[in-house]
Amino acid sequence: MKLNRRNTLIGLGTIVAGGGAALGTGAFSTVEAGRSVDVSTAGDDSALLELEIVNDTLAGEGGEDDLIEFEVDDLNRDALTRFEDAFEIRYGGDEDHSYTLEIRVDDENGASETNLLGRDGEPMYFEGSAQLGSGEGNNEVTLDVVFDLQGDNDEEEIPSEITIVAERN
Numbered sequence: 001m002k003l004n005r006r007n008t009l010i011g012l013g014t015i016v017a018g019g020g021a022a023l024g025t026g027a028f029s030t031v032e033a034g035r036s037v038d039v040s041t042a043g044d045d046s047a048l049l050e051l052e053i054v055n056d057t058l059a060g061e062g063g064e065d066d067l068i069e070f071e072v073d074d075l076n077r078d079a080l081t082r083f084e085d086a087f088e089i090r091y092g093g094d095e096d097h098s099y100t101l102e103i104r105v106d107d108e109n110g111a112s113e114t115n116l117l118g119r120d121g122e123p124m125y126f127e128g129s130a131q132l133g134s135g136e137g138n139n140e141v142t143l144d145v146v147f148d149l150q151g152d153n154d155e156e157e158i159p160s161e162i163t164i165v166a167e168r169n
Helices: 005-023
Strands: 049-053 080-091 098-106 112-115 124-127 131-133 140-148 163-168
Touching (some): 080 131
Antiparallel strands (some): 098 112
16 A cells, blocks of 8 residues: 555544544543532521421420421321311522422431322321422412321321422422
């Protein structure tokens, strides 16, 4: 083969392409890097998600850390007790976002077991819309709190802690 400019350029291009394939491009598909994170919470007056018990019968005394506490001492056995419009969740942000709500019970390892929003048949569950967002009429969700001690449900099975999750759509 006679060496000319075109053959030299094709040969150099082949060498560069082959070398790039053999040595890699420097791109990556995954990266794992440790970083520190500092998270702080805000009181309900300045939080993006505001929580409030609006039923005086359910409202506990709370605590020093803005703890939301349901306090009901005398639930009827073998009955379904509903507190209508008892718990409010409000979006306090000024950005245009929508969220899907979950009210979870976590197991002892922190893994979510059950979503109590709209979960008939649990000893305690919540009824109402799972959609929350900014905009007129959509920045507040009012939920019913239901205690169902019928059948096999027992007062001892009412969760002592719940986690409220708002996942951005």
